[in-house]
Amino acid sequence: MPVEVELKAWVKDRSSLEKKLKERFDFKKTYIKKDIYYSTPHSGLKERFRLRQEEEGEALVTIKKKKIVKKTEQNIEIEFRVSDPQAFEQFVLDIGCRKVIKKVKRGDLYTAGEINIELTMVEDLGEFIEIEKIVESEDSNLLEQAREEINYILHSLGVSPDQIEERYYVDMLKEKIFRKGRPSAKYPEHP
Numbered sequence: 001m002p003v004e005v006e007l008k009a010w011v012k013d014r015s016s017l018e019k020k021l022k023e024r025f026d027f028k029k030t031y032i033k034k035d036i037y038y039s040t041p042h043s044g045l046k047e048r049f050r051l052r053q054e055e056e057g058e059a060l061v062t063i064k065k066k067k068i069v070k071k072t073e074q075n076i077e078i079e080f081r082v083s084d085p086q087a088f089e090q091f092v093l094d095i096g097c098r099k100v101i102k103k104v105k106r107g108d109l110y111t112a113g114e115i116n117i118e119l120t121m122v123e124d125l126g127e128f129i130e131i132e133k134i135v136e137s138e139d140s141n142l143l144e145q146a147r148e149e150i151n152y153i154l155h156s157l158g159v160s161p162d163q164i165e166e167r168y169y170v171d172m173l174k175e176k177i178f179r180k181g182r183p184s185a186k187y188p189e190h191p
Helices: 014-024 085-094 140-156 169-179
Strands: 003-010 026-039 049-053 059-065 072-082 098-112 115-122 126-135
Touching (some): 014 098, 059 085, 072 085, 072 140, 098 169
Antiparallel strands (some): 003 072, 026 098, 059 072, 098 115, 115 126
16 A cells, blocks of 8 residues: 655745755646544544545545654555545544534645655644655555655755654644643644
8 A cells, every 4th residue: 555654844944945846857736725624423532534625626534544653754644535525524523423623724835856845834833844755565665765756855955853853743733722822841832
């Protein structure tokens, strides 16, 4: 199965980073991704799947098998499109699923061959750069090669390793909600 290898980092200077991206990579599009995460009847508040709308009409449903390897997300994703997101939402609510959290990302997508680079603003969290590559198998050598390519691009853009964020956005949003905007010792506010 294909594996998404992704790294994200906090952005300290958006204009400088944006300039480098425009100079070195292919701009593809500006986007808005509106995600709703749902739990299943027996998963409590643990999100189990996501409904994503990028444009009017169709939406994408995703479930991820997630893990972190060397500060990099390594996800196996199962995805399918739904033509009527409102009907799908009503269906999952009627069978006992619950909305857990919403996430909205606005940003720009750039590419470097098979690698996607997003300069994104996540509502209620801040600005990030995300770099991802889809690897067509779970071969450890190919996954390590993808991590190296991603880290090389991040380093070449002047993003330091201390800006890398290992937590998932959903976990960061839940932490922010539960601590009601106050920094905690475990998760201090990042620059």
